[in-house]
Amino acid sequence: MSQNESNLHGLGAEFPSAASLMHAAEKVRDSGFRKWDVYSPFPIHGMDAAMGFKRSRVSLFSLLGGITGLTTAFALIYYTSALNYPLIVQGKPYFALEPSMPIFFELTVLLTAFGTIIGLLLLTLMPRLHHPVFNWDRFKRVSDDGFFLVLEAADPRFEKGASRRFLEELGGTHITEIYQDPDPFPHPARPETQGHA
């Protein structure tokens, strides 16, 4: 792990419980930080409000998926049964709503599920196997019983000394500087001069 200043990802602090993490989050939100995050082993109810989030937009992707599913089902049945090769079976009409309902429903559900998953992956930027927070050795406990808050260096309000004091005031412990891995293939034309806020 490089201790180079330009590689600083942010400052991490640990909190003893979900309660203290949420109270800290409320204060960070009120202080105007934009680039920060909290990490916990389970979703903490009320944390979205404590971080000032609006509603998740996953539902929009689900809706788009659902509309695509319904349209696909209609187009598929109508095209194959009434347009491309109309065939009389048991004297039933080529196309009718009633027998189409099950397939309308199933394809709507199927593509809603696909839409939801695609939306989730896009909005959470997953899969992303590597992230600077994984460089912090205490962070392994995030999936066990650790509660963490990270202020990122990319935020204009971030200043190493002041931010550290801020985290201390909030009750954070084990305050640690988290560094990104140095770029293994730096661009020759762009020497690493930028990055320090």
Added chain:
Amino acid sequence: MRADNPASHAAFAKAAEYIDRKPLVSNRRSLSWITDHVCRIVEQPAPLWWWIATVCFGAVAALTPAMLTYLVATGVGVWGLNVPVCWAWDITNFVFWIGIGHAGTLISAILFLTRQKWRTSINRSAEAMTIFAVICAGIFPAFHVGRIWFAWFLFPIPNANAIWQNFRSPLLWDVFAVSTYFTVSLIFWYLGLIPDLASLRDRATTRLRQMIYGILAMGWRGSNRQWTHYEKAYLILAGISTPLVLSVHSVVSFDFATSIVPGWHTTIFPPYFVAGAIFGGFAMVLTLLIPFRELYGLHDLVTDKHIDNMCKITLLTGSLVGYAYSMEFFIAWYSGNPYEIYAFMNRAFGPYWWAYWAMITCNVIAPQLFWFKYCRQNPWVVLALVMFPNTGMWFERFVIIVTSIHRDFLPSSWGYFSPTWVDITLFIGTIGLFVFLFLLFVRFLPMITIFEVKNVTPEADPHHHGEHDSQGHASHPAPAKAHA
């Protein structure tokens, strides 16, 4: 509103004494105890019994591909079905397995939407059970088509005959319903697994394990910017899985109900099939969970209360099924249709009387013992009792399918179906496959949803949002200074 001041704390503590709900995690276990206790099953060397069981059930599971190979190589004639009984054990087994899957989705979706928190310790294994049951189910109709190499005709793929699928046929609806059900169940299950796979990744002691679980966890880091979308996605999937699970067995029942065969042509079929599916599914969940809870010492997570609740659902759905049986008879009599009346009299008192009364005993009478608290509290009694629904629900499908068609409209073509050894061995093979897959699942994946169980412990309690729980009492007072 969170109750942070000491006075209201005392009041809540007092109120809690009167209400005295048993905690969902016994013995006040800590968060890390839960992680450790569930992950240990996957991390420690497999116990001897696991090897013995896996080898035995693996051997039984191998009968499935063996019988299918024999079937394909020889022809469907090796099954006992023939005119007039053209649907027999294969479709019985299909409906039986697909029904078992329903409890998993009910637990994961419907109990989630109704905020039944006790679902958290059982939903993972129930969902796994769903997926394995649907795999077993899919085998039968696929091979029932006879010429399996033409099975792709089921899907709307342009082919040389230029004829499309008949979208007015319930059999095609079934293809869509079952494949959608399998896909959505798999997505839902995997979504729930992601945070727990991250737990396994973070605890990994070997590089290989870290890489495999790391890739499967897709870089999950428990960030609230992830959780916020995650929870929404989970809610939506639960929301669409709820009507989906009800639709699947309804569509399966349309295979029968839309025909004009007396005994099949009834409007009660969709709700009756769904109730039966949930009934049989919960019995199977109990059958699997009780031994594994003993073997892995999971009593603090899958508590007696969980078993008690599941027994009550079994009792409820068993009674619903009993109601449906009697209503079928009533409608047959009330219709005044002699063919309809004959079909039902033949069902109860004809050549298959033994199957009918086995069904009534197993599905209607046996579960009534769950009215007694003793029977719900003793896991071994429960395990013995749920064997009745497990058997009974198979008989139900057999009774519905075979007794309705073995005597059709022309007495000259009446017949009696008997299974061949291939029918029997293939069914045993799928039972082996089902248990074998479940054994692999408990070995390699966390069988309890770690992060959701943590969410129902007191540690997570002070964070109840106002909209969830107006009385969100705090068992751990928040730091005094932190209250704004």
